[in-house]
Amino acid sequence: MKQAIWNVTKAGAIVALIAAGFVAVSGAPMKAYAAETAAAPDNDTAKPGTSAYRLDTGDKVKVTVYGEDDLSGEFDVDGSGFVRLPLIGQVRAAGLSLREFENAVEAKLAAGYLVNPKVSVEVTNYRPFTILGEVNKPGEYPYENGMTVLNAVALGGGYTYRADKDEVYIRRKGSQMEVKLPADDRTAVYPGDTVRVDERIF
16 A cells, blocks of 8 residues: 555656656746847837937937027037037037936036036937848948838848848847847837848748
């Protein structure tokens, strides 16, 4: 009797171990997918139209100095990450939010030029994005507000016959990591992104 109970208990333990192993193995792809999704560089510093957006080379900004029309205008963030402004010269913009850049311009103007200057900055043109891989016209293109992967592919001349139309790889500006994401209208493209369309597996 004791031997029978032992056999039943042992068999139950083996079944439990097998089931646990199955869960662990079957859960691995889900964990990998979750990790990949969490790693997607979808942060506000790259997202246009947010207060956290960080300026970089290729952006064009409108700087308004209130009461000083001669000091106002539209300016490019140059290849060194600076904006050259009237009177005060170069002001670093790359890596700064709009508010931080406004503060930097105000500080320079206040240092011997204007009393209590008030500055407003807005982005008039965002830096371009790049699309590579299996599209008919790979290259750099102007960014458009609300852009998705499908818009980016269309600007790149559409897919080649070899293209994987289900997924794309995106590397955000300033990131060293390329992330695989769905190739649909839910996947946003941000200024400065590099979008790569891979070749499908036949």
